[in-house]
Amino acid sequence: MxxxxxxxxxxxxxxxxxxxxxxxxxxxxxxxxxxxxxxxxxxxxxxxxxxxxxxxxxxxxxxxxxxxxxxxxxxxxxxxxxxxxxxxxxxxxxxxxxxxxxxxxxxxxxxxxxxxxxxxxxxxxxxxxxxxxxxxxxxxxxxxxxxxxxxxxxxxxxxxxxxxxxxxxxxxxxxxxxxxxxxxxxxxxxxxxxxxxxxxxxxxxxxxxxxxxxxxxxxASEATVPDAPLEESADVATRVAVASDAAFCFRYPATLERFRDRADVVTFSPVAGDPVPDCDGVYLPGGYPELHAAGLESSGTLEELGRLASEGLPVLGECGGLMAMSRSLTTADGDSHEMAAILPADVTMHDRYRALDHVELEAIDGTLTADAGERIRGHEFHYSSADVDADARFAFETVRGDGIDGDHDGLTEYDSLGTYTHVHAESGAFDRFLEQL
CATH class of the missing domain: 3.40.50.300 (P-loop containing nucleotide triphosphate hydrolases)
Structure with missing residues (x-):
């Protein structure tokens, strides 16, 4: 190899x-x-x-x-x-x-x-x-x-x-x-x-x-060869829609590679008002939704995504994706905009960052990216905070990191999940996501 x-x-x-x-x-x-x-x-x-x-x-x-x-x-x-x-x-x-x-x-x-x-x-x-x-x-x-x-x-x-x-x-x-x-x-x-x-x-x-x-x-010298190649996946008919525009631009090349190895991938732009593609699941990566909050509010895509999520379409959001899945997003200027309303939370931007660290999460119950009791690693770096409802359900306890409330990360509603944590494809989280679709 x-x-x-x-x-x-x-x-x-x-x-x-x-x-x-x-x-x-x-x-x-x-x-x-x-x-x-x-x-x-x-x-x-x-x-x-x-x-x-x-x-x-x-x-x-x-x-x-x-x-x-x-x-x-x-x-x-x-x-x-x-x-x-x-x-x-x-x-x-x-x-x-x-x-x-x-x-x-x-x-x-x-x-x-x-x-x-x-x-x-x-x-x-x-x-x-x-x-x-x-x-x-x-x-x-x-x-x-x-x-x-x-x-x-x-x-x-x-x-x-x-x-x-x-x-x-x-x-x-x-x-x-x-x-x-x-x-x-x-x-x-x-x-x-x-x-x-x-x-x-x-x-x-x-x-x-x-x-x-x-x-x-x-x-330049030769790098160490990995002990084991990536396991090949059997052909599947899963179709994943990935948000890709100026508001959702934080994703690793390895994530898209993993999706394409195991599923049919189609991209769409919520900022441009693209309709949500016909798919088995949606991935909203991080980015800068706060810079495009007005456009996201008026485009109609998030409203459609919220309706589809309520009907059972799995949506996975990371950081900026979590923000877009919330009920509202208030910018640092104090302007509030309606988002997809998938998750019972309201997000507010701040002038200073609220969390920066490598993260380790432990799944409370089985969720889109981990089995019950399984730990996954990622990182967090965000300037926003999420005010969640008292009866909100969390998917993870934070072993390391701040997450959403200091002790938990991963808001879950319907069949959807939003986290402040970004994970890499090598964590296995995206394999689990695809298996759930």
Missing amino acids: SGGPPGFVLGGTSSGVGKTVATLAIAKALEDAGYAVQPAKAGPDFIDPSHHEAVAGRPSRTLDLWLEGEDGLRRNYSRGEGDICVVEGVMGLYDGDGSSTAMVAETLELPVVLVVDAKAGMESVAATALGFREYADEIGRDVEVAGVVAQRAHGGRHEAGIHDALPKDLEYFGRIPPNSDLEIPDRHLGLHMGEEAPLPEEALSEAAETLEIDRLAAA
Whole structure:
């Protein structure tokens, strides 16, 4: 079984060091040099991958040990295509108890290219890289720091000072020049989606030109092969409708792959007012329903979905999907809009995030995504809260994470389920969902 394309992991010294910009510049440089790039992202992220896809032209793969387990992570990586995989890390290299960048690199046995902010340093860049390399031994992690990319580094004496200070066994992979155009504007839940705010082509090309692309390509190594391939499913006649538009845009490529492996998939746009397709079940992924609340209210699609759910059509919603399944959604400006009214809840947006964590849930009874007593893992990151009716029924107790009320997640009504938790296909939750249809 193939382990996927050779690759390397871009690890940062901290959050905000410029890993996304470095990833995009490296992908651009590799593509310009004739390599087909498979992008990937360590950690549960939907937004950075949209930028990856805009540059590399293929969906970015999510690599998270908490969500997928070791073999699931390797399987997900192995489904990548192209000549070289460029994996963008999450936070600092060693940060995160559930699935750090270092843990992902170790599981796949891929080398780490360290992104270091060199704005006000030269020899200190080498000292930082040495410290990150040696720290792996201190904590017992088998992580190879192969070299550095100097973020926000000038050329000339600045670049030469960084290069000359590095020991011979740490490669200098080039620099990203300081450029105000290489900034991605913030939005709650992360950054702007790639198709909404792509980096200027000229600035990205300029950054690509200052990278040592031959050295980077040579640094890529083969990943560990998964122990077991994904089990093949028997042919089924199930049809799943997936909401797909600007309001429902947070979904992993692996989720759609799993659906397509096991069912007929059709997409529709609630924002555009598409009718709900003839199907056996509906999946509402996360996204930004609050930015499109007025359009969702007036389109008629959610009203139709609410009626169909009341007649027994299973609807599965995650985060933004949960919000759309509620009775109402109140934006941060105080405007209230009617939603599908499938679930007995009213959702309100806030200025600060309400939950951010890896999550573990235990099913109280059998539900759309888990058997009674079964545990599933996912993640949550949301700026809204849900006010639920006193007699509302929850599908899960939260073992880790906040969920809806601190102790529970998964509102259930009719044959439908809405959670704040996002899960990956490797959790088995979507297999269970398809089996219920």
